Amino acid sequence: MRKPLLSLVTTAFSAVFVAANQIGIDNDKDYDRQQCSGMYSKKGWGGDTDPFILTTFDKASTPDDKDVFVSLVVFEFRDEDLIGVWPSPDAPEKEYVCTQPNIDKKFCNSTQLGEFILSPNASDSRNQIMSKKINLKDPQVPKYDVKRTGYYCVSSFPFSKDAQYKGKIEFRNAYGKLPAAQIAKLPFYAGITIVYAVIGIFWGFLYAQNRHDILPVQNYITAIVVFLIVEYLMTWGFYDYQNNHGSNALAKVMLVIVSILNAGRNSFSFFLLLIVCMGYGVVKPSLGKTMVYVRFLAIAHFVFGVIYAVASLSITPDNAGPLVLFVILPLAGTLTAFYVWTLNSLNLTMKDLLERKQSVKAMMYKKLWWCILASIIVIFAFFFLNSFTFAERSSPDFVPKHWKTRWFILDGWLNLVYMVDIAYVAYLWRPTANNRRFAMSDEIAQDDDGGFDMGSFGGSLDEEDARSPTREEMMNGYGGRSKGELSPVPPKPVSEGAGKKAQRSSLDGETIFAVGEDGERSSEDEFESPRASAEKQKLTGKSD
Numbered sequence: 001m002r003k004p005l006l007s008l009v010t011t012a013f014s015a016v017f018v019a020a021n022q023i024g025i026d027n028d029k030d031y032d033r034q035q036c037s038g039m040y041s042k043k044g045w046g047g048d049t050d051p052f053i054l055t056t057f058d059k060a061s062t063p064d065d066k067d068v069f070v071s072l073v074v075f076e077f078r079d080e081d082l083i084g085v086w087p088s089p090d091a092p093e094k095e096y097v098c099t100q101p102n103i104d105k106k107f108c109n110s111t112q113l114g115e116f117i118l119s120p121n122a123s124d125s126r127n128q129i130m131s132k133k134i135n136l137k138d139p140q141v142p143k144y145d146v147k148r149t150g151y152y153c154v155s156s157f158p159f160s161k162d163a164q165y166k167g168k169i170e171f172r173n174a175y176g177k178l179p180a181a182q183i184a185k186l187p188f189y190a191g192i193t194i195v196y197a198v199i200g201i202f203w204g205f206l207y208a209q210n211r212h213d214i215l216p217v218q219n220y221i222t223a224i225v226v227f228l229i230v231e232y233l234m235t236w237g238f239y240d241y242q243n244n245h246g247s248n249a250l251a252k253v254m255l256v257i258v259s260i261l262n263a264g265r266n267s268f269s270f271f272l273l274l275i276v277c278m279g280y281g282v283v284k285p286s287l288g289k290t291m292v293y294v295r296f297l298a299i300a301h302f303v304f305g306v307i308y309a310v311a312s313l314s315i316t317p318d319n320a321g322p323l324v325l326f327v328i329l330p331l332a333g334t335l336t337a338f339y340v341w342t343l344n345s346l347n348l349t350m351k352d353l354l355e356r357k358q359s360v361k362a363m364m365y366k367k368l369w370w371c372i373l374a375s376i377i378v379i380f381a382f383f384f385l386n387s388f389t390f391a392e393r394s395s396p397d398f399v400p401k402h403w404k405t406r407w408f409i410l411d412g413w414l415n416l417v418y419m420v421d422i423a424y425v426a427y428l429w430r431p432t433a434n435n436r437r438f439a440m441s442d443e444i445a446q447d448d449d450g451g452f453d454m455g456s457f458g459g460s461l462d463e464e465d466a467r468s469p470t471r472e473e474m475m476n477g478y479g480g481r482s483k484g485e486l487s488p489v490p491p492k493p494v495s496e497g498a499g500k501k502a503q504r505s506s507l508d509g510e511t512i513f514a515v516g517e518d519g520e521r522s523s524e525d526e527f528e529s530p531r532a533s534a535e536k537q538k539l540t541g542k543s544d
């Protein structure tokens with residue numbers, strides 16, 4: 001009994017993440033003699049039936065028709081100390097099973113022969129402790145009623161010499177057949193599906209409103225939003241089906257489909273993030289041959305992700321050998337390639353925009369950079385905080401304390417971070433009016449030396465016009481132009497004479513001083529009056 005109790009962490013991990021609420025029990029290995037799982041009371045989570053633990057042993061046949069007994073005990077983990085007795089204060093381990101020598105030592109009585117020994121104060125426990133002796137020739141099916149939420153264990157021991165046994169333990173909760181450690185995923189994935197559906201509705205409204213001015217990158221964002229709605233709806237449907245029907249053949253097929261969709265989501269997300277960081281649709285109208293390489297990388301990552309998912313479902317940790325590296329290393333390689341390529345592309349795009357003084361577009365990519373950085377900080381901070389929790393994993397009560405929240409630590413919070421990132425990227429690249437004009441137009445760079453041209457003479461006097469334009473101003477026409485005047489085609493060069501003419505016409509209606517050149521006279525000078533001529537001679541001291 002000591003070894004199964006000390007190996008509780010190993011058995012608990014297999015129980016927490018088991019695909020169904022039925023777990024096998026046998027005496028082939030020490031840790032298979034004990035199985036544990038979290039259980040909710042009827043009030044704890046709700047449901048139609050009273051929760052219970054049912055243990056069924058396979059019927060054994062012996063050549064000499066002898067009785068074969070197995071000792072069984074069902075208890076809540078906190079009552080572990082109430083099982084077994086210490087034969088002496090300095091004894092290395094407890095005596096757990098009532099045998100004849102233990103009866104002689106008064107550790108138990110003859111009616112308890114073959115059962116687990118319980119301490120005298122076991123009846124004071126808030127939870128029931130059930131100890132039975134099972135005859136494998138005609139095995140009974142003991143049923144344990146769960147009254148309180150807790151972490152329950154079923155432990156067995158071959159009482160008869162060389163007894164071989166196998167059986168199944170059903171941890172049945174009031175709400176259905178889904179394990180208690182996974183039931184929280186049901187409302188969690190339902191909630192995320194609703195959030196993605198709301199995002200999809202808003203995105204679809206903007207897409208339909210500006211359907212004639214959609215960028216290619218926005219089509220990819222539309223595809224991934226739809227894909228996410230389908231994937232999370234399928235994931236929620238899988239857990240709901242398993243809760244109602246258990247882990248049958250269809251549930252296993254759905255699990256494979258969900259795993260494939262998850263691999264597709266990861267590949268599609270990395271692909272979308274990479275082409276966005278490359279400036280596709282906003283800075284560059286096309287990526288050319290680079291797009292082919294990006295697609296190849298995404299397909300390779302998807303294939304390796306599916307192989308990894310299938311291997312995770314078919315290979316147990318006990319059977320995993322060196323060959324598992326051939327499954328992990330290719331996936332790690334494509335993942336690393338995506339990380340390095342994405343960050344490098346984002347830096348190059350921002351550098352190009354800053355050098356060309358495209359402040360509005362650069363600000364969009366700077367916000368994306370901050371989003372990626374914030375996500376990385378959150379992930380590392382979460383791992384750092386959880387490291388203190390996992391430092392206690394060698395303790396036997398580690399899993400019993402955390403079985404309710406382990407699903408969120410391993411899976412839930414990453415889905416939340418991913419959802420926030422997708423929503424933010426969709427917000428930055430949302431469909432708006434004049435999308436193509438904004439994408440293909442260049443912002444007029446402001447000179448750093450304070451110079452100006454005549455075309456902006458009137459507007460440069462206004463301090464408000466000296467600021468950088470916003471994204472909406474870029475799309476609607478900046479610098480006093482009416483909506484629709486901004487063109488992505490650069491202006492044609494004009495001759496010097498035409499330029500002077502344009503400048504001259506721009507000054508019509510203004511009060512200016514004209515300075516005449518030598519040899520030029522106005523028509524009024526030709527008809528000066530004698531009095532005006534005399535006054536002029538006095539002022540200048542000259543005569544005509």
